[in-house]
Amino acid sequence: MTHRIEMEGGGVFDVSADEDTLLRGALRAGVGFPHDCSVGGCGSCRFDLVSGEMETLWPEAPGLSERDRRRGKRLACQSRPRGDCTIRVRPADEYRPAVPPRRREAVLLRRTPVTADMAEFVFSTLEPADFVAGQYGLFQPPGVPGVRAYSMSNLPNAAGEWRFVVRRVPGGAGSNAMFDALQIGTVVTLDGPYGHAHFRAEIDRDVVLIAGGSGIGPIVSIARGALAADPARRITVFEGARTRADLSFRTLLGDDFSDAITYLPVLSAEPEGSDWAGARGFVHAEVDRVLADRFEACEFYFAGPPPMIEALQELLIIQRTVPVSRIHYDRFF
Ligand SMILES: Cc1cc2nc3c(=O)[nH]c(=O)nc-3n(C[C@H](O)[C@H](O)[C@H](O)COP(=O)(O)OP(=O)(O)OC[C@H]3O[C@@H](n4cnc5c(N)ncnc54)[C@H](O)[C@@H]3O)c2cc1C
CATH class of the missing domain: 2.40.30.10 (Translation factors)
Known part of the structure; x- marks a missing residue:
């Protein structure tokens, strides 16, 4: 059984009455419903319910501010239709799933x-x-x-x-x-x-990958994807971690590590007395120092904790005026 969802301004799609949230149903149907995290943290999938009934799975989800709640906004990733509904949202091609989930x-x-x-x-x-x-x-x-x-x-x-x-x-x-x-x-x-912070193989710029903590997973995947697409492409990987023992990029990439990759680990809490000769501090500061005048030539992919993402957004978009279309990231809420 399915529920029919009508978007004000045009477009309909069906959501399985089973377990699907509004967001997942829309993406399965190939609709470019705005979203980022899918888990209630970011607020990108806000929409208005015009008519019909929806269950809210996580009423306290931090993706909605108090003002949003007062204005009746809902999160599509935390809403489950209970019947046919009409909603107000502005779908966009950039959110259309690369592979239907x-x-x-x-x-x-x-x-x-x-x-x-x-x-x-x-x-x-x-x-x-x-x-x-x-x-x-x-x-x-x-x-x-x-x-x-x-x-x-x-x-x-x-x-x-x-x-x-x-x-x-x-x-x-x-x-x-x-x-x-x-x-x-x-x-x-x-x-x-x-997710839409995925590798764009067709873009021919230098690839800059930045991971914080467990953000290393998608960065390893994109490094592999970039090597497979063009083994000669210039790839720079920044890995931010607390101590040397927390670094994992080389271990995870294993024998696939290649001369095309410049690997730059940055440690924020390595003990002062250790013999670590690499960079210290926060990863965004090292990105700024190393890339210096190369920002224009690069496509950026990054993943990790929200404070790292915010520091990189500030650096890239505001200080270095990198066009937002060249920046792809996942905040790990
Ligand atoms: C796009 C994306 C990709 C990620 N990739 C990775 C990865 O590769 N590796 C990795 O280690 N982590 C990843 N994370 C983080 C991961 O999803 C979890 O947030 C993390 O494991 C902490 O979860 P927890 O349950 O242990 O912590 P908790 O603090 O218990 O929960 C953290 C998150 O769970 C969700 N949540 C909490 N309570 C509820 C509730 N009642 N109902 C619904 N949702 C709730 C919220 O999103 C919250 O931010 C990713 C996050 C995002 C958004």
């Missing part, structure tokens, strides 16, 4: 430690792993309300292998359930792919 059963094959608090999860599906480098999937961690987004760290493949680098967040319900409640061999629902 869908649910599939995935079995957890292995979980390999990468650092003290991050592990690589490898899942397998019967169908090909169909996504673009840099996208993410949605999981329902066992026993936890809401879904969590995790970004693929490998490349699309016919064998149906999906890799994710997950950080165990202290006190975090979802990430701890991914580590503790998912046994090897467990079958889960993997919904995806989602």
Whole structure:
């Protein structure tokens, strides 16, 4: 059974009455519904309900401000239609899914430690792993309300292998359930792919990749994608981490590391007495120092915690006047 959603100003799509949120249903139908995180954090999927009934899954979701709530705004990623509805939203081509997302059963094959608090999860599906480098999937961690987004760290493949680098967040319900409640061999629902901060192979500029913490997963995927698209393309990777022991890019890329990659780790909390000879401080400051007069020649991809994303937006868009069309990022709420 489906519910019919009409968009004021033109366009209709159907949302499965089953488990789909308004956002997921729209994207499955190929509608360019504005969105970023899909998990209630960013507010990009705000819309107005004109008529009909919708259930709100997470009323306290931080993606809506108090002012939004007063004005009756809703988040499509937290709204589930209860019947046919009419909504007000402005779809845009840039949000149209590169690959239509869908649910599939995935079995957890292995979980390999990468650092003290991050592990690589490898899942397998019967169908090909169909996504673009840099996208993410949605999981329902066992026993936890809401879904969590995790970004693929490998490349699309016919064998149906999906890799994710997950950080165990202290006190975090979802990430701890991914580590503790998912046994090897467990079958889960993997919904995806989602996200538009994916690699653009057709753009011929130097590729600059910036990761903070567990943002390394999609950055490894895009580095692999850029190497596969053109092994001679100039790729610069900045990895921001607290200490040397938290770095993971070289481990994750393994034998695929190539001379085309300039790898620049930046540590924010490495003990003063250590023999670390690389950069210290925040990763955005190092990006500014290293790229100096090369900003014009680059396409930027970055992923990580919201403060890092905000610092990079300020640097790239305001200080260095990089056009927003050359900047692709995921905030890890
Ligand atoms: C696009 C994207 C890609 C990401 N990729 C990765 C990745 O590759 N690796 C990685 O380690 N992390 C990634 N994250 C972060 C990850 O999704 C989780 O936020 C992180 O694991 C912490 O989750 P937690 O449940 O442990 O922490 P918590 O603090 O318990 O929850 C964090 C998030 O869960 C959601 N949430 C919390 N409570 C509810 C609720 N009641 N109902 C609905 N939702 C709720 C919210 O989005 C919240 O920000 C990504 C996030 C986004 C948005």
